[in-house]
Ligand SMILES: Nc1ncnc2c1ncn2[C@@H]1O[C@H](COP(=O)(O)OP(=O)(O)O)[C@@H](O)[C@H]1O
């Protein structure tokens with residue numbers, strides 16, 4: 001398993017890194033964001049959204065759980081859906097199964113999942129062709145270590 005590591009020194013740097021990384025993504029990809037509250041998961045997703053040419057303002061999906069956008073760029077992803085999920089409030093395998101993650105993955109786009117630790121509650125088989133784990137940790141007030149591992 002190969003890991004990529006990036007040390008970010010500001011929210012803007014996290015966003016820019018994610019926007020750049022988004023250019024390398026392929027269809028049918030799940031991105032599992034892991035890390036404590038305030039480590040920068042939503043900030044990272046905001047960068048993904050920007051990198052994918054999506055101009056809608058992104059809202060935290062904490063209450064609605066799922067937001068869907070349409071990818072505008074790069075060319076090889078254009079028109080595919082981008083889903084932003086936040087599993088913070090998920091507490092049981094039943095709640096997890098009602099999300100319809102299977103159907104979301106079947107759409108063949110990019111799915112970014114905050115609090116992906118909740119998937120370990122069970123009952124979820126990630127069928128995406130590519131799976132990445134993005135782990136964020138706090139290094140200092142504005143320092144963040146971002147570790148991306150492929151093929152979890
Ligand atoms: N290098 C950094 N990268 C990302 N966020 C940072 C960084 N430094 C400070 N922050 C701050 O940390 C918080 C991250 O919030 P957010 O992205 O919502 O985290 P999460 O979704 O993990 O709870 C924001 O207030 C942001 O301004």
Ligand SMILES: [Mg+2]
Pocket residue numbers: 041042060086114
């Ligand atoms: Mg968040």
